[in-house]
Amino acid sequence: MNEITLRLSKASAAPLFEQLYAYIKKEIKSGSFSKNEKLPSKRQLAAALGCSQNTVQAAYNQLVAEGYLVSRAKSGYYVAPLDGILSLGAARKTPAAQDTETVRYLYDFSHQGVDFESFPFAAWRKLTKEVINEYDRDLLKTGDPKGYPPLRAGIARYLHHSRGVSCTPEQIIISSGTEFLLQLLIQLFGGGDVYAIENPGYEKLSMIFKSNRASYRSVPLDAHGLRPGALSESGANIVCVTPSHQFPTGRIMPVSRRIQLLNWAGEKPDRYIVEDDYDSEFRYSGRPIPSLQGLDQGGKVIYLGALSKSMSPALRVSYMVLPEPLLAAYEEKLNFYICPVPTIEQKVLQRFIDEGHFERHLNRMRNLYRLKREALVAAIREMLPGAELDGAPAGLHLTLRMPGGADEAALVQKAKARQVRIYGLSRYYSERPEAGYPNDLLLGFATLSIDEIPKAVDLLRKAWENP
Amino acid sequence: MNEITLRLSKASAAPLFEQLYAYIKKEIKSGSFSKNEKLPSKRQLAAALGCSQNTVQAAYNQLVAEGYLVSRAKSGYYVAPLDGILSLGAARKTPAAQDTETVRYLYDFSHQGVDFESFPFAAWRKLTKEVINEYDRDLLKTGDPKGYPPLRAGIARYLHHSRGVSCTPEQIIISSGTEFLLQLLIQLFGGGDVYAIENPGYEKLSMIFKSNRASYRSVPLDAHGLRPGALSESGANIVCVTPSHQFPTGRIMPVSRRIQLLNWAGEKPDRYIVEDDYDSEFRYSGRPIPSLQGLDQGGKVIYLGALSKSMSPALRVSYMVLPEPLLAAYEEKLNFYICPVPTIEQKVLQRFIDEGHFERHLNRMRNLYRLKREALVAAIREMLPGAELDGAPAGLHLTLRMPGGADEAALVQKAKARQVRIYGLSRYYSERPEAGYPNDLLLGFATLSIDEIPKAVDLLRKAWENP
Numbered sequence: 001m002n003e004i005t006l007r008l009s010k011a012s013a014a015p016l017f018e019q020l021y022a023y024i025k026k027e028i029k030s031g032s033f034s035k036n037e038k039l040p041s042k043r044q045l046a047a048a049l050g051c052s053q054n055t056v057q058a059a060y061n062q063l064v065a066e067g068y069l070v071s072r073a074k075s076g077y078y079v080a081p082l083d084g085i086l087s088l089g090a091a092r093k094t095p096a097a098q099d100t101e102t103v104r105y106l107y108d109f110s111h112q113g114v115d116f117e118s119f120p121f122a123a124w125r126k127l128t129k130e131v132i133n134e135y136d137r138d139l140l141k142t143g144d145p146k147g148y149p150p151l152r153a154g155i156a157r158y159l160h161h162s163r164g165v166s167c168t169p170e171q172i173i174i175s176s177g178t179e180f181l182l183q184l185l186i187q188l189f190g191g192g193d194v195y196a197i198e199n200p201g202y203e204k205l206s207m208i209f210k211s212n213r214a215s216y217r218s219v220p221l222d223a224h225g226l227r228p229g230a231l232s233e234s235g236a237n238i239v240c241v242t243p244s245h246q247f248p249t250g251r252i253m254p255v256s257r258r259i260q261l262l263n264w265a266g267e268k269p270d271r272y273i274v275e276d277d278y279d280s281e282f283r284y285s286g287r288p289i290p291s292l293q294g295l296d297q298g299g300k301v302i303y304l305g306a307l308s309k310s311m312s313p314a315l316r317v318s319y320m321v322l323p324e325p326l327l328a329a330y331e332e333k334l335n336f337y338i339c340p341v342p343t344i345e346q347k348v349l350q351r352f353i354d355e356g357h358f359e360r361h362l363n364r365m366r367n368l369y370r371l372k373r374e375a376l377v378a379a380i381r382e383m384l385p386g387a388e389l390d391g392a393p394a395g396l397h398l399t400l401r402m403p404g405g406a407d408e409a410a411l412v413q414k415a416k417a418r419q420v421r422i423y424g425l426s427r428y429y430s431e432r433p434e435a436g437y438p439n440d441l442l443l444g445f446a447t448l449s450i451d452e453i454p455k456a457v458d459l460l461r462k463a464w465e466n467p
Numbered sequence: 468m469n470e471i472t473l474r475l476s477k478a479s480a481a482p483l484f485e486q487l488y489a490y491i492k493k494e495i496k497s498g499s500f501s502k503n504e505k506l507p508s509k510r511q512l513a514a515a516l517g518c519s520q521n522t523v524q525a526a527y528n529q530l531v532a533e534g535y536l537v538s539r540a541k542s543g544y545y546v547a548p549l550d551g552i553l554s555l556g557a558a559r560k561t562p563a564a565q566d567t568e569t570v571r572y573l574y575d576f577s578h579q580g581v582d583f584e585s586f587p588f589a590a591w592r593k594l595t596k597e598v599i600n601e602y603d604r605d606l607l608k609t610g611d612p613k614g615y616p617p618l619r620a621g622i623a624r625y626l627h628h629s630r631g632v633s634c635t636p637e638q639i640i641i642s643s644g645t646e647f648l649l650q651l652l653i654q655l656f657g658g659g660d661v662y663a664i665e666n667p668g669y670e671k672l673s674m675i676f677k678s679n680r681a682s683y684r685s686v687p688l689d690a691h692g693l694r695p696g697a698l699s700e701s702g703a704n705i706v707c708v709t710p711s712h713q714f715p716t717g718r719i720m721p722v723s724r725r726i727q728l729l730n731w732a733g734e735k736p737d738r739y740i741v742e743d744d745y746d747s748e749f750r751y752s753g754r755p756i757p758s759l760q761g762l763d764q765g766g767k768v769i770y771l772g773a774l775s776k777s778m779s780p781a782l783r784v785s786y787m788v789l790p791e792p793l794l795a796a797y798e799e800k801l802n803f804y805i806c807p808v809p810t811i812e813q814k815v816l817q818r819f820i821d822e823g824h825f826e827r828h829l830n831r832m833r834n835l836y837r838l839k840r841e842a843l844v845a846a847i848r849e850m851l852p853g854a855e856l857d858g859a860p861a862g863l864h865l866t867l868r869m870p871g872g873a874d875e876a877a878l879v880q881k882a883k884a885r886q887v888r889i890y891g892l893s894r895y896y897s898e899r900p901e902a903g904y905p906n907d908l909l910l911g912f913a914t915l916s917i918d919e920i921p922k923a924v925d926l927l928r929k930a931w932e933n934p
Binding site for chain 1: 485488525528529532533534535547548549579580581583586588591592595596599600604605606607608609610642643644646647650654657658671674675678679680691719720721722723724725726752753754756757775779780781782783800801803804805806807808809810811812859
């Protein structure tokens with residue numbers, strides 16, 4: 001019998017039984033005990049260690065529960081046969097090396113993020129306090145898998161009123177980010193589908209389809225958006241578009257092109273249109289462009305929306321509207337996925353919408369972003385003569401082309417040297433266009449203040465002026 | 468020219484230009500205008516309608532932006548050629564029929580949900596208020612895609628301390644629910660893998676694999692958990708297990724079986740073990756059973772955990788620990804998925820853990836659930852003599868077998884007639900066992916109060932006593 005040479009410490013934070021348990025376990029794992037070896041009786045060990053038999057009993061019980069010891073009736077405790085335990089070797093420690101971007105930018109024309117000063121903290125805080133003060137049992141239960149029904153009703157009303165989307169609350173599914181909604185859609189459609197994506201377009205789409213082993217084709221754009229001829233030739237049966245404000249070109253798809261798409265979808269039962277209405281809340285001249293979904297009479301459009309632009313990307317709330325024929329399939333196949341948005345947040349958001357805060361916030365932000373866009377356009381016109389602007393007066397970004405075929409990468413690099421971050425449009429191409437990349441730049445203006453915008457453009461001027 | 472017979476109303480909530488815009492759009496969509504038809508000049512129409520030219524201009528601008536009209540320089544506005552718009556037909560309205568379960572249960576032995584009276588509302592509320600009172604810019608930004616780093620650090624410390632998990636914060640990925648983590652894993656591994664799942668086991672696994680077009684095999688259990696021989700024969704290379712407290716049988720996998728699994732995984736480079744540690748915080752005699760991950764020296768175990776049992780399923784927080792070799796692949800392939808948990812909630816949770824609330828809450832709940840389990844076991848022993856109980860004194864459920872081969876469906880139905888909800892174990896089998904279903908029942912005890920438990924068991928006695 002292997003001798004147990006442990007000294008139990010009453011000063012230790014660990015109870016005596018745990019010290020004994022840990023010691024024996026370590027000895028077994030290190031091979032100091034042979035398999036089937038008998039352990040000392042409780043009485044013997046308690047006497048040797050100067051502890052109570054209960055302490056030994058507790059340690060032995062734990063080791064039996066974990067399978068290190070086996071207990072044989074009227075005989076005692078034995079080391080379990082643990083073949084292979086010796087082969088486990090020593091623990092590794094490999095701290096991950098970090099290779100992070102260390103450039104500090106003064107100004108970042110990111111198209112992500114929102115105005116930092118304008119989040120409706122007061123209302124959000126008040127509603128959050130209200131919700132968590134209610135000791136509400138719903139806050140502890142797994143709720144409706146499609147999302148909190150009153151929130152879905154609020155979103156349905158908002159979409160009807162503001163986006164011309166025609167739907168019932170039952171058709172709405174709430175999730176966290178477009179990427180999660182697309183995963184659900186891919187699973188809803190099953191395999192065998194071919195998706196068409198805009199080229200250039202939202203850069204995550206190709207990653208999501210690739211990662212989910214779904215086929216996709218890049219379809220080029222013309223001035224009106226996705227080219228219908230190229231769509232037909234692509235062999236795709238599900239097309240993803242951003243008709244209200246194409247990302248990244250900023251163009252609006254006219255109704256004629258929308259109808260072409262709807263008619264294309266109507267030609268075959270397995271054809272669908274995924275409409276990503278990511279920043280449609282913001283249009284600065286006239287009314288917002290109504291959704292494509294509102295034109296659809298054939299149940300062919302899946303509408304995606306999010307609060308990333310209108311509220312904050314950190315809220316992680318997005319939603320989709322399924323046409324009736326797909327809704328039944330969703331409920332049959334995918335209702336086991338539980339809405340990832342916490343119930344507290346869903347309740348806060350529902351009140352935020354129902355009490356009119358959302359609409360007021362949108363109106364306020366629309367005015368603010370209009371001023372920012374005007375400041376950016378004015379600064380470019382003044383300081384970067386010859387620059388061509390593209391994109392409708394809408395959304396939170398525009399695109400810029402410098403005269404003389406200036407190289408995109410060089411422009412980005414020179415701006416970086418002045419600590420201004422801008423983004424080349426080439427990164428949004430899932431496939432290189434035949435004519436090569438157009439050397440366009442994307443400038444988001446939501447996160448910069450109105451004062452910062454001309455300063456940032458002035459730095460771009462300095463960065464790009466001839467040496 | 469089609470006559471515009473609109474009567475603009477200043478009393479309407481909609482501005483005049485919107486009324487005019489909506490009217491013309493409706494007329495174009497309904498086919499009252501022919502394509503290329505010229506619209507009245509601004510001056511003409513303004514005079515006819517008794518409004519300003521600016522109103523007409525605004526309506527025309529909007530219709531041009533949406534593509535219903537085209538503007539020709541020095542000529543005027545024309546209806547765009549919108550072939551196919553007439554084919555869109557009339558709107559459908561199909562209210563979804565609801566077919567909901569209408570039975571009202573007095574008592575529900577659900578294994579989901581937690582004790583409703585014990586959520587640490589006071590601490591959670593205090594921390595939530597703290598976080599949202601801080602006007603913190605982080606609350607508005609897309610954060611680290613793997614989750615808020617200080618929260619990941621807190622979880623790593625907790626896992627090390629309480630579950631024997633050995634990991635750095637970098638290895639932790641925070642998400643919403645096991646189903647989202649598994650989707651990430653399936654994408655991380657790519658296609659071509661075969662997953663083994665416990666039979667019986669967590670019922671969502673087979674749905675998730677099926678929905679994600681991943682192959683899986685059901686592997687039967689013996690008293691120690693998943694049978695290694697059957698695992699080898701299955702041809703699977705990734706095995707999903709619940710070693711701390713098998714779901715649903717409640718058994719603990721002894722260390723010998725754990726080592727067999729680790730050795731199995733070590734035999735081939737593409738073999739991995741997914742350890743779902745879903746309710747391991749609760750063990751009522753001795754220490755918690757340490758994780759299988761803590762035994763792993765070969766980077767073969769992916770550890771999954773969640774706050775659904777320890778805190779609340781409505782929080783939607785889960786996490787996984789990737790072994791180092793998979794972490795690099797994750798960051799390369801899947802870092803575009805943004806953590807779905809809102810930043811506010813991640814910060815609240817981080818403080819909840821770091822300030823010791825989590826550990827105190829777990830200790831409190833462990834005591835409470837121990838009492839509930841004891842009450843349930845005592846009531847069954849007293850009122851249902853002959854019933855066999857299975858499952859270690861751990862977790863939030865146990866299993867029950869009535870004497871005499873009583874039929875599971877009949878037991879569930881008779882309990883339902885007494886308004887008591889219980890769950891047959893057969894629903895957790897992804898494949899029918901060779902010997903048929905064992906007529907076991909699953910009884911969760913977390914959501915019932917200690918007073919309710921004997922009353923509910925008494926109703927079961929009445930329901931099941933011989934007629």
